[in-house]
Amino acid sequence: MCFHGAVVDIRMHKEFSINPTREPAGHSMPEFTKFLHETFSLPRDAPVSFKPGDETMKPRMMVISRRHPRKLMNVDEVVRAAERVGFEVVIDHPPMEHIGKVYFGDPTEDMQLKYIAYSAGVDESTLVETLGRDHPAVRVPESVHQSGLGKVAEHHLGKQDIRLDLARFEPVLRSAMDLLKEN
Incomplete structure (x- = not known):
């Protein structure tokens, strides 16, 4: 969706990934x-190299900030939390939407890179404020998914914004930093 052109195969085996058992030449994500x-002359295999006592090198974290439904309501607080943990933060505004795990998590894992997912809790969703805690989209989100893509688009994609609970999110940031330090 973000790429303006790339044809890899005429058959899709998996979103944004390569299934080496089905690829004729056996190519893989690694x-x-x-x-x-x-191709891009990237000089290292690890995202950042930490040296003991050297605090000048900070890993970069990108926050994808939407401008419409499903936007991050407290992006400034999230940026401050990430900077406290030690990240340099860059904010980007994507032209198109993505489905996180399928478009980011699976390809990342297939490339043998690390991926950390974060799922927003009920109280982080603005649907509680707009629809009420007893609405099926809030109380039983799976029921909305079972009703079809139209209902998912109406509620979860069209009316929901997120206000991250920093107490829940900061440990995820710390886990990411710890993974970076292992390299």
């Missing part, structure tokens, strides 16, 4: 990762 490193 090979694709290596190809990207070589």
Whole structure:
């Protein structure tokens, strides 16, 4: 969705990924990762190199901030929390929507990179304020999904914004920083 052009195959085996058992030449996502490193002259395999006592090198964290439904309501607080943990934060505004795990998590794992997911809790959703806690979209989100894409689009994609609970989110940031320090 973000890429303006790339044709890899005429059959899709998996979203944004390569299934090496079904690819005729046996290519894999780690090979694709290596190809990207070589193509874009990326100098290292690890995202950042930490040296003991050197606090000048900060890993960069991108916050994808939407301008419409499903936007992050407290983006400034999230940025401050990430900076407290030690990240340099960059904010981007995407032109199109994504489905997190399918478009980010699965390809990342297939490339043998680390992926940390965060699922917003009920109290982080503005649907509680707009629809009420007893509405099926809030109380039993699966029921809305079972009603079809139209209802999902109406409620979860069209009316919901998120206000992250920083007490829940900061440990995720710390886990990410710990993973970076392991490299």
